[in-house]
């Protein structure tokens with residue numbers, strides 16, 4: 398496997414109201430080309446900051462130390478073209494007054510240089526690929542006419558429209574109910590495999606991350622706590638913090654099982 402991105406001693410500090418908040422501290426690891434890597438950790442652990450740093454989208458006021466290298470690239474990749482983003486809330490990334498078709502077509506026009514008819518044809522194909530029912534009417538729909546899960550499918554179609562090498566899904570399923578969440582995870586997995594994309598799946602949910610990722614990186618307070626193959630992280634974590642995250646899940650899962658056996662016993 399080749400290295401897609403090499404992150405070394407990455408440190409990010411935000412300035413807020415005259416004080417400084419350290420969001421990432423001396424983070425070093427490699428993202429391998431074509432892998433599915435999950436970034437997990439509690440709220441505030443620095444996951445989104447890491448995603449923004451990788452995409453070159455950190456606010457100008459942040460202080461950045463360390464290095465981020467892309468060995469296979471002459472120039473750093475461009476967010477939106479070489480790196481696709483899917484966020485938690487599709488309503489925030491979709492324009493409420495523009496049709497779904499135009500939003501996806503616009504990405505293809507901007508980054509692939511397609512004329513409108515070709516860009517719309519591409520948008521239609523993408524809507525089929527993300528399994529929106531009736532792609533022709535979906536092209537003409539406005540975001541508010543779609544369900545939360547459908548909007549997230551549209552956001553995914555727009556994120557992959559320019560054929561990115563890296564897809565970053567930042568809590569992309571957190572606002573959805575469990576069944577839709579599983580469908581969206583399956584969709585992301587399929588699209589990444591079909592297009593040979595590297596996937597960075599950011600989540601606070603270690604169980605969900607384990608379903609999808611080949612490797613898991615655990616973050617806490619802006620630091621990389623441990624990184625390894627999913628089976629190793631889940632089966633034999635070396636860090637107490639990772640064990641605590643796993644135990645929290647087992648605890649949640651175990652309770653209904655216990656109640657059921659009490660009822661039937």
Ligand SMILES: Nc1ncnc2c1ncn2[C@@H]1O[C@H](COP(=O)(O)OP(=O)(O)OP(=O)(O)O)[C@@H](O)[C@H]1O
Nearest residue numbers: 411412413418420439440441442443444445446447
């Ligand atoms: N633009 C900003 N200005 C100042 N501080 C920020 C900014 N963005 C994030 N932070 C702070 O940096 C730290 C890391 O935040 P970050 O959003 O990266 O974590 P996270 O793990 O993605 O959390 P969440 O899951 O809640 O989004 C937090 O303490 C947060 O309050």
